[in-house]
Amino acid sequence: PAAVLAALPGARAVGGAVRDALAGRPVQDVDVAAPLPPDAIAAALRAAGLKVFETGLAHGTVTAVLDHEPVEVTSLRRDVVTDGRHAEVAWTTDWREDAARRDFTINALSLTADGDLFDYFGGRADLAAGRVRFVGDPATRLAEDYLRALRFFRFQARYGRGAPDAAALAAIRAAVPGLARLSAERVWMELKRLLAAPDPRDALGLMAATGVLGAVLPEGVAQDILAALLRAGAPADPVLRMAALVAPGAAAAPLAARLRWS
Incomplete structure (x- = not known):
């Protein structure tokens, strides 16, 4: 450099x-x-x-x-x-x-x-x-690139402390329909980085509350299994954590195909 x-x-x-x-x-x-x-x-x-x-x-x-x-x-x-x-x-x-x-x-x-x-x-x-805040107007930043909704939770998991930014959450909640425009590769890229955080559970809870988690993982989630995985000290592997996060009974092959996994 x-x-x-x-x-x-x-x-x-x-x-x-x-x-x-x-x-x-x-x-x-x-x-x-x-x-x-x-x-x-x-x-x-x-x-x-x-x-x-x-x-x-x-x-x-x-x-x-x-x-x-x-x-x-x-x-x-x-x-x-x-x-x-x-x-x-x-x-x-x-x-x-x-x-x-x-x-x-x-x-x-x-x-x-x-x-x-x-x-x-x-x-x-x-x-x-420990405050993750959009530059300028959150709705404007999200309309420029809806992937920023997912990026918010990734940075919240790694840098956030205390109550999350209310303006950001309100704008993200309103922007959920725009997530459908994102490619599967970009969605998985952000989910992978979020799931690699030391403890992504609070951020995932916020994602669920805003409707983002349901939009990107319509198969359903089960955070209690992920919590057990974290308590057990399992490796912070994103695919392992995704396997724990997705609801029991969800078909793995269609999920892997939808997210364009190898």
Whole structure:
């Protein structure tokens, strides 16, 4: 990441790496954003001696590799058109505009190579308080991409403490019909990450109360079996936990086919 930041004047680390560093948690992948169009980013990285793979050029993303360590680098973006699943984007040089299109305040933080933190929407305070809150109007963020309803519960399971954000829950409850527009692969991707949390039961209870769990798992659920699995100290394996979560008697093969499992 240091080599990438050095190659791109004005670039910052963004998203999960900044969030987890502030939370004192292990940092996994470091993502970088820069106020340059993707072709200029790629040229600057190659000039600095890094390998560049154009992994998501239409969305403004390239992957830089140095010493076998990949770093995703994305142009600052603003949404032009959204349809609840995908977005058409345009490049911008405005960091606040880029942060405003992100899902939650705790994911809208950015950090310079010199350690200067930029927090346009109160994400640092929300992180300290254990509050998962949408950037701006929750209904607007959900209408841009309904997967954010599931992402809310994943982040609630890992970072939330105390009462969940009431405005977020109300907007999610109203957005449940939009979940039908999501692909099975994207739904399972989020469910898998939620089920890998140390203890997902409270978040799953919130999902049930808002109607989200019934929408994505119409086969029915049995949280008491999952609770027994957790008490037994079983591995935090998402497929194992899904097997415990789905109601007894539910046909496993149709569920696996619907979620496009291997």
